[in-house]
Amino acid sequence: MSVETHAPEPGPPAPPPDVAPARLLTVLGVGGAVAGTLLVLAFGLTLPRIEANRARALDAAVKEVLRAPARYDTLFVVNGALTKTAPPGADPKKLEQVYLGYGTDGRPVGFAVVAAEAGFQDVITLIFGYDARDRKLLGMKVLESKETPGLGDRIEKSEAFVAQFAGAVAPLVGVKGKRSKPGEVSMITGATISSRAVIRIINKALARLGPRLEAYREEGKGNP
Amino acid sequence: MSDELSHLHCGAGGGPVLPGRTVTAQMDLLKGLWRENPVLIQLLGLCPTLAVTNSVANSVVMAGATFFVLVGSSLLVSLLKRFVPNEVRITSYILIIATFVSVAEMGLQALVPEIHKALGAFVALIVVNCIILGRQEAFAGRNPVGRSVLDAVGMGIGFTIALLLMGSVREILGSGTFLGVSLFGPGFEPWVIMVLPPGGFFTLAFVLLTVAWARQRRAARAAAAGRDAAVARRAA
Numbered sequence: 333m334s335v336e337t338h339a340p341e342p343g344p345p346a347p348p349p350d351v352a353p354a355r356l357l358t359v360l361g362v363g364g365a366v367a368g369t370l371l372v373l374a375f376g377l378t379l380p381r382i383e384a385n386r387a388r389a390l391d392a393a394v395k396e397v398l399r400a401p402a403r404y405d406t407l408f409v410v411n412g413a414l415t416k417t418a419p420p421g422a423d424p425k426k427l428e429q430v431y432l433g434y435g436t437d438g439r440p441v442g443f444a445v446v447a448a449e450a451g452f453q454d455v456i457t458l459i460f461g462y463d464a465r466d467r468k469l470l471g472m473k474v475l476e477s478k479e480t481p482g483l484g485d486r487i488e489k490s491e492a493f494v495a496q497f498a499g500a501v502a503p504l505v506g507v508k509g510k511r512s513k514p515g516e517v518s519m520i521t522g523a524t525i526s527s528r529a530v531i532r533i534i535n536k537a538l539a540r541l542g543p544r545l546e547a548y549r550e551e552g553k554g555n556p
Numbered sequence: 557m558s559d560e561l562s563h564l565h566c567g568a569g570g571g572p573v574l575p576g577r578t579v580t581a582q583m584d585l586l587k588g589l590w591r592e593n594p595v596l597i598q599l600l601g602l603c604p605t606l607a608v609t610n611s612v613a614n615s616v617v618m619a620g621a622t623f624f625v626l627v628g629s630s631l632l633v634s635l636l637k638r639f640v641p642n643e644v645r646i647t648s649y650i651l652i653i654a655t656f657v658s659v660a661e662m663g664l665q666a667l668v669p670e671i672h673k674a675l676g677a678f679v680a681l682i683v684v685n686c687i688i689l690g691r692q693e694a695f696a697g698r699n700p701v702g703r704s705v706l707d708a709v710g711m712g713i714g715f716t717i718a719l720l721l722m723g724s725v726r727e728i729l730g731s732g733t734f735l736g737v738s739l740f741g742p743g744f745e746p747w748v749i750m751v752l753p754p755g756g757f758f759t760l761a762f763v764l765l766t767v768a769w770a771r772q773r774r775a776a777r778a779a780a781a782g783r784d785a786a787v788a789r790r791a792a
Contacts, residue, residue, distance in 0.1 A: 351641045360644055360651070367655040374659045381666035389669070476673070481610060482730075482748030 389475070390459075394431045394444045397461035397471040399498075401433030401441050407548070409541070414548040430541065432548075433461070442470050443545050447537035451529040454478040456487070460497065460534050464545040469504075472497035472534065477526075484526035493520055493527070502538050506531045584703050588710030595718035596767045600686040605722060606756040608678050612735045615723030616716075617671045621664060621679055623712035625656040626688050630696040630708035637697050649692040650683070657682045687715060718763075725759050726750045 394404055407414045409428040418424040431444040443464060448457040456477040461470030474488035487493060497504075501515040506528050511518045519527035594600045601622075608618045632652050640648045661679045664672040672679065682688065691711055696704035727733055730750030732740045749755045 351643055356641055356644050359640055360647060363648055363651050367651055370655055371658050374662050378662040378666040382662070382669070385666065385669040478676070481751045482746070 390446075393459045393473050393475060394433070397444050397459050397473050398431070398433035398442055399461065399470055402436045402438075404431045404433040404444070406430075407432055407443075409544070412544065414544055430545070445537050445541060445545075446475070447533045448476075449529065449533045449536065451477055451487075452479055452484050452523075452525045456526070456529055456533060458530065458533060460537075462502070462538065462542075462545065464542070464548075467502050467542075469497045469500045469502060469534070472530070474530070479523070479526045483520075484523045486520050486523055487526045487530050490520060493518075497534075502542070503535045504531045579703075581703070581706055584706040585710040588707065588712070588714040589717065590714070592711075593714040593718060594687040594690075594711050595715060596764065598687075598690075599764075600690055601715060602760070603681065604678050604685065605718060606753070606760060608675055609719055609722035609726055609756060609759070610730065610751040611674075611727045612720065612723045613671060614674055615719040617664065617668060618675060618678065619712075619716035619719045621657075621660045622682055622685060622688070622715055623709075624660050625653060625682050625685075626691060626712045626715075627705060627708040628656045629653045629688055630691055630704045631701065633692045633696040634699065634701045634704035645697065646689075646693070649689060649697070653688055653692070654683050687711060721763055722756070722759050725763070726755055730755055 395401065398404060405416060407416060407430050408418050408424065409430065410419055410422075414430065418427055429446070433441045433444065435441045441463065443462050444459055445462060446457065446459045448455050450456070454477070456479070457475045458472060458477075459475055460472040462468075463470055472494060477485065477488060479485045479487060496511065496517050499514070500517060503515065505513075505516050506519045506524075507516045508519055508521075508524075517527070517531055519531075588594065590597075592598060595602065595605050604618055604622070608614045629649070629652050633649055636648070636652075657680065660682070661672075664675070664679060691708055695707045699707070724734065727735075728739060729747045730752075732738060732744040732746045747755070750759065
């Protein structure tokens with residue numbers, strides 16, 4: 333490289349006439365290795381914060397849909413049953429989890445279940461509280477959605493829509509206009525698909541998990 | 557051959573190197589704000605400008621992430637330009653930019669998870685933002701470190717100005733709020749379309765129209781002033 337020898341002055345480097353392929357490989361190889369190392373470092377530094385954020389968001393959501401329980405347990409869904417402890421050898425983070433909340437008197441108040449399915453734009457992830465004894469919902473909160481701003485996103489922003497889920501009897505039925513029965517949910521005008529998706533997600537999750545939740549409830553009757 | 561000439565020769569094929577014109581640090585910094593504003597004048601980086609400016613907070617975070625990537629990449633590209641062969645120049649730039657973007661993405665996820673969620677894929681897409689690769693190729697790859705950083709800072713601020721312009725208009729009209737604070741009270745019916753994609757296009761069109769109109773007026777005024785001066789000289 334001629335330019336390095338005679339031009340200490342700042343200026344664009346002249347392209348060398350012929351560059352050995354080995355040099356290109358070295359530059360890109362070293363660059364890639366350095367970049368990779370930096371990424372691993374950044375990942376390691378940020379991961380605890382990111383996981384803590386996620387856990388905090390989930391914790392707040394569980395408490396919200398169980399209407400501020402005194403405490404709650406994490407249960408794992410294993411082979412069609414709920415257990416308090418993950419089976420040995422399984423990663424507890426990868427198992428499906430439900431959360432069982434207890435009131436101040438130590439009696440269970442209900443389960444919080446996370447469920448996800450396709451909405452209008454993308455997958456809607458939500459959490460809902462469910463009282464298995466009365467088969468009633470306690471509350472619903474959308475955790476993640478990309479529904480249309482101003483229309484579909486009212487499934488999480490419209491207080492009137494969200495409030496309907498507290499006390500609604502499962503299975504839910506979406507209606508246009510005013511609700512008249514306890515299992516009915518009045519859908520949002522202009523966001524029928526998103527509203528219907530929320531109802532479908534909850535109904536499907538309950539069809540799948542409901543019996544297990546009830547079974548656990550019976551079995552755990554004597555427990556505090 | 558003088559240094560000046562060889563310098564000119566090497567500059568060929570990229571950004572203009574004007575002979576006989578001294579470039580001050582101030583000019584390096586300030587040109588990105590208005591005269592060569594990356595969005596409003598160069599019309600680069602329009603994808604994030606349209607996609608994430610539906611609220612002021614989103615615009616600020618997006619602009620901050622882009623600023624970080626732009627300044628970091630310009631610094632590194634300028635520092636390493638002597639070691640990077642011309643043949644793998646673009647590859648190396650992309651490698652540097654992508655590394656900064658990944659770091660920025662993880663940083664946002666750790667610091668502002670809510671906004672990171674709202675920005676979606678657009679943080680990762682900073683990699684392909686033309687402003688950033690454009691500055692490396694046109695400026696940082698052929699200028700000293702100090703000037704490159706100043707240039708990147710200026711362009712970064714220019715991008716921030718453009719995003720804030722768009723974000724303010726769209727949030728005020730589309731949600732009736734500024735940074736989440738309600739401006740008009742409950743009686744205001746928000747223009748929902750302004751926070752939807754068409755609103756982005758409308759806003760961009762009006763912003764660009766205003767900028768072009770202001771530039772035209774300024775040019776017309778400068779021309780008129782020049783004419784007047786010439787007339788006055790002739791009269792004298």
